[in-house]
Amino acid sequence: MNRLTKFLEEKIMPFAGKVGQQRHLQAIRDGIILTTPLVIIGSLFLILAFLPIPGYEGFMKNIFGANWSTNLLYPVGATFDLLAIFVAVGVAYRLAERYKMDPLSTAAVSLVSFMLVTPYKIPFTPEGIDKTFDVAGIPLALTGSKGMFVAIVVALLSTEIYRMIVKRNFVIRMPDGVPPAVAKSFASLIPGFVVVITMWILRLILQVTPFENMHNIIGELLGKPLSMLGGSLLGAVIAVIIAQMLWVTGIHGQALVWGIMSPVWLALVDENRLAYTAGEQIPNIVNVQFMDIFYSIGGSGTTLGLALILFFRSQSKQLKQLGKLAVAPALFNINEPIIFGFPMIMNPVMMIPFILVPVVVVTVSYFAMDLGLVAKTAGIMVPWTTPAPIGGFLATGGKISGAVLQLVNVVISAAIYYPFFKMWDKQKLKEEKEFSANRKSA
Template structure:
């Protein structure tokens, strides 16, 4: 009876709730908005690899050919990408969120949000009296602030549009001009409100809007999300949601990405400044070490099925899932084996990534393995290579190999159970078909 109640709670309460979260317009906007940032991060990471490639002979050769300041010159490209991700995220999140509402020009909403975001940033004055926006505040340092502005300012803008607080132009006016005039009233209201808010906060001990966000929101969330406990909780929900066919990495990533990408940016800044890398948990920690081979580290299971399965069914799935798994794509195995709604496979699917989080965290925290450098290795990069690139050290590749072996050891007994069950079913089907053929003859 209790088991039925528990299953009813999962099916009737947890799964619908998770489904609603996955389809929430705000989570979707976060996910799709951050997707706009990823090309910049990957491009900037390529230039960072060029300037920080972990081979002394290469560094010496580059210095001899291009001069001792060659790394600084290469860093210009990194600055042009990494240091605007907050601004781009604000535009992307606002655009995606506004697009989900009817009767709202998404481009106008995103431009107003960008203006509000820039208005929150305190200006810096140099010795010559020149005033400018600090570039770092447009990057990872301002990422959490960009997230909040992109969501809340856009919702406020949409509310005013739906309240018809706008100028209406004749139908003969080109749409671009009409949209610009429609944005005047809500845009002015938003900019004026943020301006007054900035002036008012200047009289408090916070002094600036970013200080409020850092003290009240960003620091506590980062303190949780940037720890091993935050990583464990996040990874549990990634696996749990996947077991019911919901893309757990997308749901959880929409919540944790601002924290993990911020940690990544801090690591990249430290590497560039030749300072110790501050953070263990970051986006690369999750992507390249916990999700190597896909959520649940199913790469070892896919290769087992490919090379060691005795049943024709599992061997066929292994042939289908093996190559994608090498490039961290595991949908074929998730729905082909399946792991989704499979109570037997649910155990290792949850346990393996949790064990991997612990091994990876302890290895990097103690210094046995180099920490991630803030380089966004493309998520389809095969394991071993991605570990080396993410850490700039061979220890990263070795750690991925250790995780693969440990994960494989956990997966193995469950793989054997599935293989025996499939083999038994195939034998039963073959015997039945043989008996039917014999009866016909």
């Protein structure tokens, strides 16, 4: 145990700290967060359009002569179908902030760059004709989840080119007295022009290659491999192991790992959403909602079971008090009181179940869905603070099996944590008795 603790402290913590402070990864993580409230808003309308109530669908199709199931999907499309645009703006904005540049101008240039590398073609099949034509228009498939990887690459690339021009002082400077907004607009003229020219040339080059456009090349070289790994059980297990190991060194593991995997998992959520609204079989098990709803019950480490044990079974005063403080936040999947109060950080006893429990829970949840025992998540973005079993019920499109799986995971986590908790509780109780005895003798 001491060797493991020393290894984590000397090797893993410094490396993970450097990775966590890397400005591009931070910009991707913080930029993607921009999409979170928007897709949650869209998901609320998705829930309303498909409430699991007998006769609800027929009722919604004829309210005041209108099909309200279709009307409710308009906000869903306005949020989910523009994910890549939000990412192109958000990532560039956050990276520009870290470079101390004008974030709004940089974000605007990033958006223009993304639209410039996106082909304006929409497949159209006229009724009665067995042939598909390409018509001019903005393809929502590429401005949605499928375009997120391109949006990230374009945002980082355009911002770096923008910074390079600004750093060399190739900007138009207005005289003093000019309003700041006007001065910033003119200052962005030359850097923005260089970025647009670069992206335009890049598009022209890609047009004469077999890939045809950036979306195809990024999808083949980056999107498909990451989706295959991130959407698999192996990818999910690797993600939670890395996240938990970072947590025990004192680094917010979920923020770091989720920041890297979010583009993959959000795209898989959207694939499920499209299948769910079309009444087709839902394709993906692993995605953001799978990880947030079935792994993070009580917070990172699936610690709701441990919080309940602390509250009901603690013998030591210290852990009993911790249980009183931790159980309420744990119901809403917040477990900082446990991580820092138990503590889990550099704790040779508790780090074992803290890493083991998520692996077991993710594996059980995956096979439960793969075998058809539990419904897959339906592409509905439920806030990660939603308590169990409500979160599981909503995320699976109103299926009781999702709620039951959450409760099963709580029981599994409690069963694995319990023997380790008993060891720690016994040790703390002994320390309290010794402290009390020494205090009396003094």
